[in-house]
Amino acid sequence: MITIFGTIALDTTETPFKKMEKILGGAATYSALSASFFYPTSIVGIVGKDFPKIYRDILNSRLDTKGIITDNDAKTFHYDSSFDYDLFRRKTNKTELNVIKNFEPKIPSEYAGSEYIYLANNDPHQNIQALKLFKKSKLVLCDTIDFWITNKSEQVFKMMQNVDGVVINDDEARLLTKNSNLIKCARKLIGNGTKFVVIKKGENGSILFTKNHIFPSPAYPIEDVVDPTGAGDAFAGGFLGHIARSKKINLRILREAMIYGNVMGSFVVEDFGIDKLLKIKYKEIQKRYKIYRDIVHFNGD
Ligand code: AMP
Numbered sequence: 001m002i003t004i005f006g007t008i009a010l011d012t013t014e015t016p017f018k019k020m021e022k023i024l025g026g027a028a029t030y031s032a033l034s035a036s037f038f039y040p041t042s043i044v045g046i047v048g049k050d051f052p053k054i055y056r057d058i059l060n061s062r063l064d065t066k067g068i069i070t071d072n073d074a075k076t077f078h079y080d081s082s083f084d085y086d087l088f089r090r091k092t093n094k095t096e097l098n099v100i101k102n103f104e105p106k107i108p109s110e111y112a113g114s115e116y117i118y119l120a121n122n123d124p125h126q127n128i129q130a131l132k133l134f135k136k137s138k139l140v141l142c143d144t145i146d147f148w149i150t151n152k153s154e155q156v157f158k159m160m161q162n163v164d165g166v167v168i169n170d171d172e173a174r175l176l177t178k179n180s181n182l183i184k185c186a187r188k189l190i191g192n193g194t195k196f197v198v199i200k201k202g203e204n205g206s207i208l209f210t211k212n213h214i215f216p217s218p219a220y221p222i223e224d225v226v227d228p229t230g231a232g233d234a235f236a237g238g239f240l241g242h243i244a245r246s247k248k249i250n251l252r253i254l255r256e257a258m259i260y261g262n263v264m265g266s267f268v269v270e271d272f273g274i275d276k277l278l279k280i281k282y283k284e285i286q287k288r289y290k291i292y293r294d295i296v297h298f299n300g301d
Helices: 027-035 053-062 109-113 124-131 146-161 170-177 182-191 231-246 251-268 275-279 282-296
Strands: 002-005 009-014 019-025 041-048 064-071 078-083 090-096 116-119 139-142 165-169 196-200 206-209 214-217
Touching (some): 002 027, 019 027, 027 231, 064 109, 116 231, 124 146, 165 231, 182 196, 196 251, 206 251, 251 275, 251 282
Parallel strands (some): 002 041, 041 064, 165 196
Antiparallel strands (some): 196 206
């Protein structure tokens, strides 16, 4: 089983074209829904008394949700952000931690044997605590965001020392490692103890770094981008989902996983929030994967 730990949120998102208030979001939500197309997935996180039943039903319909805890004394984590016409660079307006502020991670006992773990964007200290609850992990990934890098950078580095792979945005990699060049950023994170790093660059694709290899991959070209929120998380879900179902980890699988990551990200941006993830079928994922292969193919000597 894949288990994903992180925020289950109410997101307010504004683009020059539309504003959506308190829609279902959160790093764990996007990544778990994305991973669930590939492999059975469970989600662990905390929500508040204001978390709508309709959102709970959506999660229940796709995921093992026994790990969701409800705190009836506080509100759900709320993230408010906006985009300009580029629909790319995000401005954070508000991060209201609410229920996650003093959350002490707990998991149902049957999740302790999960082999594939994703510590999605969340308080790095809580992510470190959560990781200790898993006894049979084969592959652990994590992500972070500028909020935690600015407030808890030491804990972010510590979390990254304890995982196999880091999946992170370009700006955040720069902020964390204090380097401008992404190769240098990745080297620093590999030097910190992780085996591989995936740096996501939004519409410019993503790059996989291991100690001795670099694999750059373009984003799947999308003409009608609506809301980029969650693309990185959906990327991580597809990436981990493909590795989990392949049941082995080597460079070839990691490279294929990068393409599934790009494909999953390409769906999310086509609608607000998780809406597109709820509409697609697996065969559409496979169709984009094949188109992607044709797009990047070239005959060299
Ligand atoms: P992405 O666009 O893939 O980077 O992820 C966006 C998601 O991350 C949103 O749905 C937010 O609810 C969530 N998020 C934003 N800020 C934080 C934070 N400081 N900690 C945890 N999750 C966050």
